[in-house]
């Protein structure tokens with residue numbers, strides 16, 4: 223492949239000359255995720271699929287803003303399905319794309335680990351977004367480690383321009399080297415805006431389907447041969463990388479050199495502008511000969527990389543003395559300050575003045591369910607029934623902390639039901655065993671464990687928290703909402719029918735806002751021997767059907783400050799500043815209240831009423 227195929231020079235920056243160009247193309251402000259979507263569109267992608275997950279969600283949302291005639295963009299039920307959809311399209315000869323968060327790649331890994339043996343027909347690119355610092359994930363895994371495991375190239379953009387350019391390039395690499403390619407982003411890049419020069423869309427003609435079972439059908443006899451093809455591919459890729467636009471040597475001081483990549487590169491440029499830098503736009507395979515040459519050109523070498531010492535370890539295997547994680551943390555997200563401190567500790571920068579303390583402190587905001595969140599009542603009831611609760615991942619995971627504090631375990635998406643099954647089979651728990659799971663999570667990976675629980679005759683209760691949306695990631699549609707990514711009406715999965723088809727005998731749907739019936743139904747569900755499923759049915763308060771009724775108000779003279787309503791953890795409730803009869807009383811923020819009436823239902827003194835009906839306080 224031509225070294226410059228499909229990519230603009232990566233040396234872009236404020237001072238870049240545009241001499242000779244007829245007309246400078248427009249620059250647009252884009253988030254990293256929007257730039258990845260743009261890069262896929264410019265590369266002529268025809269089929270794209272994703273399951274939402276922060277920080278990757280906006281990639282597919284953005285791709286869906288391009289014409290449907292250009293690209294079929296869809297939500298899939300989970301990341302493996304999304305990758306398989308993309309794989310199918312690549313088999314069928316068009317450029318295909320999938321996006322997911324880092325833990326999503328674990329779900330899709332089975333497909334990736336076989337597809338890497340098969341290769342591609344149309345280009346196949348996967349955008350994976352890591353979350354250093356764990357802003358909104360359950361772990362901090364480093365996707366770069368998948369590079370060596372799957373032997374797939376991993377491209378590492380540093381800014382939104384590179385996010386676009388590298389995504390475009392990734393399709394060319396995929397087709398040229400017959401491999402899936404990962405474009406890796408992190409929260410900081412995905413969600414930061416910068417100016418991006420956009421281009422025109424390529425329109426590569428669809429390729430013929432390649433009828434070649436020895437390559438396309440992974441059975442042991444074929445896979446053994448293909449494993450050798452992978453090794454050969456690694457060799458070719460490494461040779462191509464040597465002077466590709468993905469590797470950039472910025473000559474500077476001979477005293478020390480820094481090998482870096484991704485957003486860490488931009489911090490290094492700010493803190494140590496005179497350093498010699500080897501910027502790696504790829505983390506697998508690594509251009510070891512260029513790395514050796516770079517190291518030989520400076521007296522001392524540091525590797526500055528977020529999370530795992532992937533590059534540092536590779537440099538060590540070359541027998542080169544190198545520093546890295548001795549000075550830069552292996553956990554958390556880097557910042558300009560992390561880099562400055564590390565370089566100071568390494569004796570490369572002179573200690574500078576400490577950053578001034580900010581005069582304004584941000585208000586601590588503990589994570590809370592929204593005012594009127596329909597998930598609240600299930601956890602109130604579970605707590606009062608002293609259940610052992612296997613939780614799952616979604617907004618409702620917040621019920622693990624005060625004040626609801628009603629979840630005992632949370633592992634990863636779709637785990638709750640099988641974990642409850644395992645607890646039940648352990649035979650050690652006196653308490654009722656309950657799994658709680660959201661609708662999107664249930665469709666993602668909750669159905670096989672439900673079938674497993676019925677099949678293995680478990681005695682557990684499943685609470686399906688059906689708020690008809692994927693709330694945690696910002697309200698994406700799924701097969702239970704009856705709308706596609708592009709907002710078209712489609713078949714809506716009937717949860718109850720599906721659950722009954724799995725063999726569950728006890729299934730009931732109730733209104734999450736009716737506290738008495740939630741308690742009653744949950745007691746009955748637990749009493750049932752076998753698998754019981756209680757469907758909690760209320761839309762998310764952030765869904766368009768937002769306001770249930772008029773806001774509520776407290777009659778201070780009737781409130782005895784018993785705290786019953788406070789145990790809901792509703793952010794619309796707080797203590798009044800003025801005291802009545804020696805007590806601070808509860809007050810309701812009418813702007814935040816959605817009129818769900820939960821506090822009114824639990825109030826022990828009838829002190830809470832609807833504003834319109836509460837003349838005493840008017």
Ligand SMILES: Cc1ncc(C[n+]2csc(CCOP(=O)(O)OP(=O)(O)O)c2C)c(N)n1
Nearest residue numbers: 275326615616617660661662663692693694
């Ligand atoms: C494998 C994986 N993919 C995606 C995510 C991101 N994520 C966390 S919870 C969730 C779904 C939440 O929706 P739902 O189960 O309906 O619960 P809700 O937030 O609506 O209460 C998603 C997509 C994740 N944590 N892990």
